[in-house]
Amino acid sequence: xxxxxxxxxxxxxxxxxxxxxxxxxxxxxxxxxxxxxxxxxxxxxxxxxxxxxxxxxxxxxxxxxxxxxxxxxxxxxxxxxxxxxxxxxxxxxxxxxxxxxxxxxxxxxxxxxxxxxxxxxxxxxxxxxxxxxxxxxxxxxxxxxxxxxxxxxxxxxxxxxxxxxxxxxxxxxxxxxxxxxxxxxxxxxxxxxxxxxxxxxxxxxxxxxxxxxxxxxxxxxxxxxxxxxxxxxxxxxxxxxxxxxxxxxxxxxxxxxxxxxxxxxxxxxxxxxxxxxxxxxxxxxxxxxxxxxxxxxxxxxxxxxxxxxxxxxxxxxxxxxxxxxxxxxxxxxxxxxxxxxxxxxxxxxxxxxxxxxxxxxxxxxxxxxxxxxxxxxxxxxxxxxxxxxxxxxxxxxxxxxxxxxxxxxxxxxxxxxxxxxxxxxxxxxxxxxxxxxxxxxxxxxxxxxxxxxxxxxxxxxxxxx
Amino acid sequence: xxxxxxxxxxxxxxxxxxxxxxxxxxxxxxxxxxxxxxxxxxxxxxxxxxxxxxxxxxxxxxxxxxxxxxxxxxxxxxxxxxxxxxxxxxxxxxxxxxxxxxxxxxxxxxxxxxxxxxxxxxxxxxxxxxxxxxxxxxxxxxxxxxxxxxxxxxxxxxxxxxxxxxxxxxxxxxxxxxxxxxxxxxxxxxxxxxxxxxxxxxxxxxxxxxxxxxxxxxxxxxxxxxxxxxxxxxxxxxxxxxxxxxxxxxxxxxxxxxxxxxxxxxxxxxxxxxxxxxxxxxxxxxxxxxxxxxxxxxxxxxxxxxxxxxxxxxxxxxxxxxxxxxxxxxxxxxxxxxxxxxxxxxxxxxxxxxxxxx
Numbered sequence: 001x002x003x004x005x006x007x008x009x010x011x012x013x014x015x016x017x018x019x020x021x022x023x024x025x026x027x028x029x030x031x032x033x034x035x036x037x038x039x040x041x042x043x044x045x046x047x048x049x050x051x052x053x054x055x056x057x058x059x060x061x062x063x064x065x066x067x068x069x070x071x072x073x074x075x076x077x078x079x080x081x082x083x084x085x086x087x088x089x090x091x092x093x094x095x096x097x098x099x100x101x102x103x104x105x106x107x108x109x110x111x112x113x114x115x116x117x118x119x120x121x122x123x124x125x126x127x128x129x130x131x132x133x134x135x136x137x138x139x140x141x142x143x144x145x146x147x148x149x150x151x152x153x154x155x156x157x158x159x160x161x162x163x164x165x166x167x168x169x170x171x172x173x174x175x176x177x178x179x180x181x182x183x184x185x186x187x188x189x190x191x192x193x194x195x196x197x198x199x200x201x202x203x204x205x206x207x208x209x210x211x212x213x214x215x216x217x218x219x220x221x222x223x224x225x226x227x228x229x230x231x232x233x234x235x236x237x238x239x240x241x242x243x244x245x246x247x248x249x250x251x252x253x254x255x256x257x258x259x260x261x262x263x264x265x266x267x268x269x270x271x272x273x274x275x276x277x278x279x280x281x282x283x284x285x286x287x288x289x290x291x292x293x294x295x296x297x298x299x300x301x302x303x304x305x306x307x308x309x310x311x312x313x314x315x316x317x318x319x320x321x322x323x324x325x326x327x328x329x330x331x332x333x334x335x336x337x338x339x340x341x342x343x344x345x346x347x348x349x350x351x352x353x354x355x356x357x358x359x360x361x362x363x364x365x366x367x368x369x370x371x372x373x374x375x376x377x378x379x380x381x382x383x384x385x386x387x388x389x390x391x392x393x394x395x396x397x398x399x400x401x402x403x404x405x406x407x408x409x410x411x412x413x414x415x416x417x418x419x420x421x422x423x424x425x426x427x428x429x430x431x432x433x434x435x436x437x438x439x440x441x442x443x444x445x446x447x448x449x450x451x452x453x454x455x456x457x458x459x460x461x462x463x464x465x
Numbered sequence: 466x467x468x469x470x471x472x473x474x475x476x477x478x479x480x481x482x483x484x485x486x487x488x489x490x491x492x493x494x495x496x497x498x499x500x501x502x503x504x505x506x507x508x509x510x511x512x513x514x515x516x517x518x519x520x521x522x523x524x525x526x527x528x529x530x531x532x533x534x535x536x537x538x539x540x541x542x543x544x545x546x547x548x549x550x551x552x553x554x555x556x557x558x559x560x561x562x563x564x565x566x567x568x569x570x571x572x573x574x575x576x577x578x579x580x581x582x583x584x585x586x587x588x589x590x591x592x593x594x595x596x597x598x599x600x601x602x603x604x605x606x607x608x609x610x611x612x613x614x615x616x617x618x619x620x621x622x623x624x625x626x627x628x629x630x631x632x633x634x635x636x637x638x639x640x641x642x643x644x645x646x647x648x649x650x651x652x653x654x655x656x657x658x659x660x661x662x663x664x665x666x667x668x669x670x671x672x673x674x675x676x677x678x679x680x681x682x683x684x685x686x687x688x689x690x691x692x693x694x695x696x697x698x699x700x701x702x703x704x705x706x707x708x709x710x711x712x713x714x715x716x717x718x719x720x721x722x723x724x725x726x727x728x729x730x731x732x733x734x735x736x737x738x739x740x741x742x743x744x745x746x747x748x749x750x751x752x753x754x755x756x757x758x759x760x761x762x763x764x765x766x767x768x769x770x771x772x773x774x775x776x777x778x779x780x781x782x783x784x785x786x787x788x789x790x791x792x793x794x795x796x797x798x799x800x801x802x803x804x805x806x807x808x809x810x811x812x813x814x815x816x817x818x819x820x821x822x823x
């Protein structure tokens with residue numbers, strides 16, 4: 001309203017006053033910004049403004065025909081949105097390009113992060129030659145008790161690892177990781193050790209090799225060459241034992257090593273890491289249910305797998321075989337746990353931050369999900385070349401997202417704050433402009449997809465012919 | 466007693482002065498029996514009403530001339546509903562007026578030249594030969610700035626006359642911002658012309674004054690005095706008739722009105738017309754329900770907003786005119802303007818300082 005009411009107490013006197021010219025005066029001011037120019041059906045960055053008094057109207061599907069051109073390995077994200085109105089035009093990014101260049105999904109709670117990731121993974125199930133490692137701390141993607149990836153028709157592409165295999169209907173694999181699979185460097189940047197503890201770990205690893213953790217937990221003595229003096233003080237050993245107990249759930253009882261969570265063991269899971277890596281190299285989607293693990297243990301599991309995978313891919317590149325291998329994506333929730341400024345400064349780089357910086361060269365990318373973008377260093381944010389921005393009420397977070405976006409979103413601060421559940425803005429080096437989208441509700445998306453599949457006529461066998 | 470306490474006491478005394486509730490003679494005195502002249506407003510069928518207002522602003526000013534940009538605007542309402550003009554009369558006329566000072570036997574006179582933005586609008590504007598005014602000399606030199614609005618005031622009359630002739634009909638109302646008084650030489654001719662046109666067609670002509678400084682014969686504020694008397698009445702909306710005035714045989718009723726129940730404001734309203742005054746004032750009151758300013762016609766709020774000449778418009782015209790002048794003329798003009806714009810300069814400095822403080 002342009003004018004201010006004149007200060008008279010008008011509360012509860014509504015029947016005695018009314019706005020004249022209401023439609024002329026109670027309006028919303030819309031600001032226009034040039035984002036794209038379509039010339040001969042091709043999109044171009046605009047160099048000048050439209051002519052004065054040019055007709056203004058809402059965008060329609062016909063205006064977006066240029067988006068419909070075929071792209072390879074299309075990863076569907078949602079439909080184009082005009083305000084709150086959803087258009088029919090679908091938005092895809094080339095998965096083989098976007099994943100190694102990393103995808104960031106920033107949003108506050110309840111804005112539809114998990115739903116978006118579910119939709120993306122569902123779509124990736126249909127794309128060949130892309131392996132996805134999903135560390136799932138809320139055990140929500142497989143769909144143990146509701147719709148999930150387990151309902152996808154292309155089931156052979158899915159591997160689901162969980163410590164609670166007995167409670168799962170369908171094909172699940174027991175998540176057991178043998179302690180012998182763990183090397184000291186897997187803890188880098190994930191668990192903080194003092195220099196005395198680091199020295200002790202090195203000593204045990206040198207002496208006992210793959211059995212180093214078991215021997216720390218058992219409290220085996222490491223002696224110097226004279227065989228007299230202990231090299232690791234009992235207090236350091238005791239702290240290490242406590243840490244491994246807390247993180248891995250491994251402790252000694254009556255001379256036997258016991259596993260509290262059942263994930264880290266000494267008598268099973270020898271091939272788990274190898275199997276997971278093989279699945280990823282076969283372009284499969286591997287979901288690891290880490291809901292029973294402490295945060296550090298979850299990251300450690302990822303660190304073991306990703307570390308081994310990264311080494312392999314480095315080797316493939318050196319051998320010139322990289323292009324034959326699938327693209328690998330790693331879905332990581334609460335990304336600042338491993339990509340945060342403080343974490344990196346305090347504990348040094350970990351395998352996730354290494355992937356964020358160098359993964360693209362080896363066709364490995366992150367799909368990082370976070371509520372707090374401000375905790376992640378600018379250098380890493382700048383490497384995240386596709387951002388799917390969901391609603392965010394925190395002004396500081398929005399500023400950081402805008403500052404690191406691939407397109408100029410400086411006028412979209414309020415728009416980001418007011419994004420409703422399932423509404424997003426996609427900004428990417430692979431799109432010419434930031435695209436507002438509406439992400440479908442996973443359950444409905446699945447229903448549509450399954451009915452689409454069912455509607456297809458059955459394939460005829462040679463006998464039928 | 467501190468100086469502020471003294472001021473407070475003085476104000477208290479002023480507002481508690483006994484009102485002149487008895488008979489007042491002459492001027493705009495309140496009649497002896499107030500009951501006869503306090504009348505309630507009523508719900509009436511909506512009338513077609515035209516609301517007219519004008520605005521002007523200075524582009525260039527020097528001791529011997531002044532260039533103004535003027536705008537006069539009107540709108541139409543039927544009760545609360547906006548109406549489109551049925552004739553081809555423009556809703557807005559804009560023109561420049563150039564007032565230059567000439568010496569005459571009776572002292573200095575200002576003569577005005579008119580430059581309409583669209584030549585088609587000239588027919589709605591006053592004649593240049595009517596716009597000659599005697600300028601106040603010392604010590605009232607600074608009252609000269611009042612003369613800058615002469616073209617706009619005359620244009621309000623001439624445009625309103627055309628609106629009555631081309632747009633309104635018998636029983637309709639034209640409401641003009643300000644009273645139906647005149648203050649310039651020659652203005653009475655224009656007032657007479659509009660009264661004649663209104664009389665001929667049967668249009669009711671009203672002038673609503675936002676400010677009223679009329680006193681009672683004993684020196685009290687007329688508005689404040691009537692407000693006090695109104696407290697005894699239970700009318701939600703009312704008018705109080707004052708002594709009418711006559712212009713060349715046309716009787717103009719003068720009254721104080723309260724047009725909306727929730728309003729804190731009462732206004733002076735001048736009315737000329739044959740229809741029942743209670744009907745006409747009630748009809749105007751129907752247009753005062755907007756919460757922006759209850760009790761004041763929304764049509765006049767809209768007219769004020771549309772007629773106002775904003776500073777950014779002035780700057781645009783000023784830049785266009787100055788940039789078109791040859792350099793030597795511009796240099797000369799600068800010294801003419803410098804003679805009167807030092808105050809503006811100080812204002813600008815104060816504004817910069819003020820902004821810094823904030």
